[in-house]
Amino acid sequence: MTTGSCIGISTMRPCRRILGSYKSSSLFGFSPTKFKDSSSIMGIMTKSCHPKSCHRHRYHTCNSDTQIVGYISVINPNRRDFSVSGPNWGLSRSFSTRFCVNIGSIRPRVVSMIPNVASDFRNQSTSVDSHSNDTSFEKIYIQSGLNAKPLVIQKIGTDQSKLEEVTEETSDGSNINIHSFKDLSDNKVKKELSEIEKEAWKLLHGAVVTYCGNPVGTVAANDPAEKQPLNYDQVFLRDFVPSALAFLLNGEGEIVKNFLLHTLQLQSWEKTVDCYSPGQGLMPASFKVRTVPLDGSNEAFEEILDPDFGESAIGRVAPVDSGLWWIILLRAYGKLTGDYALQERVDVQTGIRLILKLCLTDGFDMFPSLLVTDGSCMIDRRMGIHGHPLEIQALFYSALRCAREILIVNDSTKNLVAAVNSRLSALSFHMREYYWVDMKKINEIYRYKTEEYSTDAVNKFNIYPEQIPAWLVDWISDEGGYFIGNLQPAHMDFRFFTLGNLWTIVSSLGTSKQNQGILNLIEAKWDDLVGQMPLKICYPALEGEEWRIITGSDPKNTPWSYHNGGSWPTLLWQFTLACIKMGRPDLAQKAVDLAEKRISADRWPEYYDTRNGKFIGKQSRLMQTWTIAGFLTSKMLLENPEKASFLFWEEDFELLQNCVCMLDKSGRRKCSRFASRSQILV
Secondary structure (H helix, E strand, O other): OOOEEEEEEOOOEEOOEEEOOOOOOOOOOOOOOOOOOOOOOOEEEEEOOOOOOOOOOEEOOOOOOOEEEEEEOOOOOOOOOOOOOOOOOOOOOOOOOOEEEEOOOOOOOEEEEEEOOOOOOOOOOOOOHHHOOOHHHHHHHHHOOOOOOOEEEEEOOOOOOOOOEEOEEOOOOOEEOOOOOOHHHOOOOOOOOOHHHHHHHHHHHHOEEEEOOEEEEEOOEOOOOOOOOOOOOOEEHHHHHHHHHHHHHOOOOHHHHHHHHHHHHOOOOOOOHHHOOOOOOOOOOEEEEEEEEOOOOOOOEEEEEEEEOOOOOHHHOOOOHHHHHHHHHHHHHHHHHOOOHHHHOHHHHHHHHHHHHHHOOOOOOOOOOOOEOOOOOOOOOOOOOOEOOHHHHHHHHHHHHHHHHHOOOOOOOHHHHHHHHHHHHHHHHHHHHHHEEOHHHHHHHHOOOOOOOOOOOOOOOOOOHHHOOHHHHHHOOOOOOEEEEEEEOOEEEEEEEHHHHHHHHHOOOOOHHHHHHHHHHHHHOHHHHOOOOOOEOEEOOOOHHHHHHHHOOOOOOOOOEOOEOOEOHHHHHHHHHHHHHOOOHHHHHHHHHHHHOOOOOOOOOOOEEOOOOOEEOOOOOOOEHHHHHHHHHHHHHHHOHHHHOOOOOOOOHHHHHOOOOOEOOOOOEOOOHHHHHHHHHO
């Protein structure tokens, strides 16, 4: 029996699964026509069934016919796709026809198409070792900055029996609410669950999204009563992190591995606003699995991953933190599963390098902190956190430490590793010296001299003492301190940002004394920062004229709501991790117990409003997945504190030894790393 295999045009990446065997780089004995323009490359996808069996409700393999479907991205010339290394594969932007090729009868064998970077299609490996000495690989894919990523064919199995995955379909065709996952039911932690934990696990599994029959993430919110899902039905990279940790702590690793690989597929190939393309290495903010008719058919369908790089987001801002979270999650996956082979894959190693090169690119900035735009992180609205916000610096530092552990050092990466080490050393000093405030530091700022032009200046950023807000004088505790929200020339944002401060603890960006000081401050100001629902995203809220100017009169960010002083239960797992690291699990347990009293009865809201977190947010989504996952992760970390050690970092004394600053003529240290080291050793 002979089946036709159509190669058509698509603007989004389809399901990459092929049934059939192969003998050469031309695949199945035919070579597609060469095209003049190769700015975007042909990808391969499959439909693992006969033409009438690829329905949106069911995926399965069959015992006979196969359909091989390719696609060419031509609608949008700014899209960059993965390529097959070979002279016969190409693409023309002006190509606008479809053609079919008869393949013939092939005994099916399931093969997964996994993106990888290497230079030879026929001699691929998922290990970096085979290419460690391949100079052409580095020259092509790193130095020249091409975005084409050849595909690696990795054999999954042979002659598989019929496999079915049953899903429930949303109104737009995306698949969620999976009731049967083989991997999501194996190796779970054996313990007696409370009723609220059972409910949480049911909701978390119900939020799972599948792609080609495999779990790849969780939707942001899954409230069946919600009539306007907006983008909450998508898989967000930052939102999935607590879900991923909950799955990993519960012995469910496949969904996390799939997520890491599929988001790597989407790395920096979608256009943004007004035809500008993101920098190479940018990870999307989110993606959506869509089911669309195959080649105009009403009976056969294909699944595509539709990423969002910010072109659909509030403010149209590209996400800075997505790539940082991806690297952090990659390390956590290896630590909690022991599967370090994933980190060593060539495509994964290259993905890390592209993210690092994007973040470490030279620019006009003089600071080691990362310069970003407003709304480019979890606080995705205009909130005055542009420039060098604490949250991004803490995540940046964490991602750099992850990358230093994961990167395989060879001739092609040694310079990058050196740059990472140098940036870590400079960033740790910069943050500890200039972002930290306590009573002593505030008193020093209060007596600053201004307009100091020399290199010996004490007030290096020309901060005016009048910037110290009135609320801070009475609010700051004698028992501790914190890292301020932002620092730029003539500007210090003294607000307390919870996520950034928690990650300075988790990553050891702060000294041991500073880390203890943050928890001491949270404990002393419990009513302000925790209240009736953990935890305030920032404190205090912007009010009055300040709110009008800084937020642009944002009606969603009114005082003590949403990102402007709202309470976010998802921060609970990060607070728990920080507390366990600093030997204060009692503080985390207190917060978890507080949340447990209300969070289920309130139907797992996204955020809470009012100064003490008393009301459910006025526009808060219910059944918010990262609220659910954050609670479960906190519970499991407290029950298994030894696993928390895989997710945080201790102080790295090597970074403190890398100080290149010298004493000036007056004897004043320009670098306080030696002082920081003495604090740590106490």
